[in-house]
Amino acid sequence: SAGQALANPWVLRGRQGAWSEAPFGGEEFLARLEAFHRQPRVKRVALTAVARQLPDERIDGLQKAFRALDADGDGAVSMVEVYEALQARGHELPQSFDAVLRSVDSDGSGRLDYVELLAATADARLAAQRDVCLAAFHSFDRDGDGLVSKEEFANALLSDDFERVLRQDAVDKLFTEADADGDGFISCADFCRILAAGGDECTADDES
Template identity: 30%
Template sequence: MKIKIIDFGTAQQYKVGGKSKMEERYGTPYYIAPDVLNKSYNEKCDIWSLGVILYILLVGYPPFNGSEDKKIIDAVKKGVYTLDEPEWDDVSSEAIDLVKKCLTYDPEKRISASEALEHPWFKKFAKGEKVKKSLASKALSNLKNFRAEQKLKQATLAFIVSQCLTKEETDKMGEIFAAMDKNNDGMLSKEEISEGYEEHFGYPIEDEELDSIFSAIDTDGSGAIDYSEFLMATMNEQQLMSKEKLKQAFKMFDKDNSGTISKQEIREALGNLDEEVADKMISEVDDNGDGEISFDEFERMMNMVAGAKSKGEL
């Protein structure tokens, strides 16, 4: 199994051991290091992110979770995670030790890249010990499942925002968005959000709070907040995911109006999702074992998907 890490749009060269530290705050909530949130970090922030990826590969869910980006970021700031849940029972002690060393809160005590490569877990396989195919398959499946779960929720919320909200529900937020969008480009920049905040509250927003808000709302990482992202962030999630709106979203997936969502319909809706991942998603909530998702099962899946955990063992 080979893992390719992508999306280095905000990456920059940094001299290891340099006196100056980086201060700009970039990153995806699940993977961002607490030292990045504190706006004083060095190359060790990448080790933390790799630790998060390793954690997900091993058990199928992230170490820091939450129903929305702000809650995820709050969890990262605390830096508290668990390694004692049942999913960890079949994970080797060497792998657990490497996770701990990568997710060490203090970057000064966190393992370095060169030290990580010398870790017993890597040495074990460098000596010729082969990774069990079942282990590699499970790790890859865990990563795919996690990404798919997030994609499903985002796809559903995006559909609800674009197709299910009434004019009355969006009018007020639309006016606020338009007032903040000074250059009328249909996007909100950091500067526009900052100006809107000061106009409304009468005092400037702190840079850290602005970064936190932006990180939470800019879900596609475009560098600006579009109207759909604005609505998803500013409207109450219980309102967005009401039974009525979830029924409308359910019909969007249920192309043949059969009253259930099939594996093929999920795959097509999420961009030809792997069959194995679609099977896994269905099995998580398919109470009656018919291989399809009813509305009740769909509703339960949407309510749990933000904190979903893979139930498989590794």
């Protein structure tokens, strides 16, 4: 049940103590970007859904950093701008860092918008907040019956945010991964399980 899912020890840990923001360009910020890149794609999708639900007051520091980067105020920054900003802070970034930024670019636009950057760098405990977790789940559960059908899942993913990079076969694969018991629906428990899952190295197959 949803109540049992939200009593998951990982979720409960998320409600204990204060969360921390990773100052832009710091070691923790880079570590979170790299950790996001290592997550299975289904978890990156779930974290992006969570990022859309985070209240502004919980992420004030990252908002300010993003606005400073987003010189024209259009809500997105180029990967070159992110590279230059990080290098200006003294980081020597390997060529492989391109793949990290591409994994953050969930809509394949070639630019990073605020939600994408937030999904990759917000404190994991924010995603575990009861209200945020439920709101993210309900963003998929369009009819409010407590279960996400394959059609609802596809409708959510094949939206403007993901349509450039996800094909129907990729959506079907993600749904199968998320539907832990194979009953044809994603429950709130399934959704919380995705968020609690560890970050295995992604493979080329994850990116299909």
